[in-house]
Amino acid sequence: MFEIEAIILRESPFKDNDMMVTALSNENIHSFLAKGVMKIDSKNKVLVTKFNKVRLELSRGKEGYNLRTGTLLNSYLHAKEGLTSLAILDFISEITNKIVSKDEASVIYPILDKILSLLDEGFDGLTLALIYFAKVLTIAGYGLNVDSCQICHQKEAITALSTMDGGFICENCFDASIHLKLNANELKILRYIFKVDIDNFAKAVLPKEESLHVLNILEQFALDTVDLNLKSIAFIRRIIK
Numbered sequence: 001m002f003e004i005e006a007i008i009l010r011e012s013p014f015k016d017n018d019m020m021v022t023a024l025s026n027e028n029i030h031s032f033l034a035k036g037v038m039k040i041d042s043k044n045k046v047l048v049t050k051f052n053k054v055r056l057e058l059s060r061g062k063e064g065y066n067l068r069t070g071t072l073l074n075s076y077l078h079a080k081e082g083l084t085s086l087a088i089l090d091f092i093s094e095i096t097n098k099i100v101s102k103d104e105a106s107v108i109y110p111i112l113d114k115i116l117s118l119l120d121e122g123f124d125g126l127t128l129a130l131i132y133f134a135k136v137l138t139i140a141g142y143g144l145n146v147d148s149c150q151i152c153h154q155k156e157a158i159t160a161l162s163t164m165d166g167g168f169i170c171e172n173c174f175d176a177s178i179h180l181k182l183n184a185n186e187l188k189i190l191r192y193i194f195k196v197d198i199d200n201f202a203k204a205v206l207p208k209e210e211s212l213h214v215l216n217i218l219e220q221f222a223l224d225t226v227d228l229n230l231k232s233i234a235f236i237r238r239i240i241k
């Protein structure tokens, strides 16, 4: 038997009243069977609810790990209210489940915890979604160079983004046929979300219209470069206009 502190990422019905659960901890991505949690009177149901932060006791069974018991640490209840927040959670869930591997658990766990806490406090969901997007891409090895021109490495006169090269482009190197021209605010947003550290996630609320544009750019980048098709972004676009 061993104990983990984790955030529930996924639960799916298994058989009878059981569920298969995936949870992210500081050390790993854990999969385990939670017996009887679909029964109405199950005490453990709250321990396997998506995006709950929990302390769990797991034991090794014949075919993998089983949930024994546990404690609820935080349900981030306010983060689960309202359409905007739900759209953001849907996105966080999709990108985490599709791209984060167990080797990255120790880096992504504190970031996810922080993002959920801020969403729970009512901080701007779109800003948090963009920050999380940038952090997950970076951790997975697909970060963008937002410090200098990706071609000539100079820091001045940045004017565009090359998703193919993975970074900013300066005026001298700009080629309209392959690079994406961005306005000053969009460049600032991209720089901010890739550079901001965990203690400053709530430092600024990003402007909505340009944030949605940056979201589209990263969506296309994820599709082209990482082959990551994020369906949940369409939902965010429908909710946040």
Ligand SMILES: [Zn+2]
Pocket: 149, 150, 151, 152, 153, 154, 169, 170, 171, 172, 173, 174
């Ligand atoms: Zn250049």
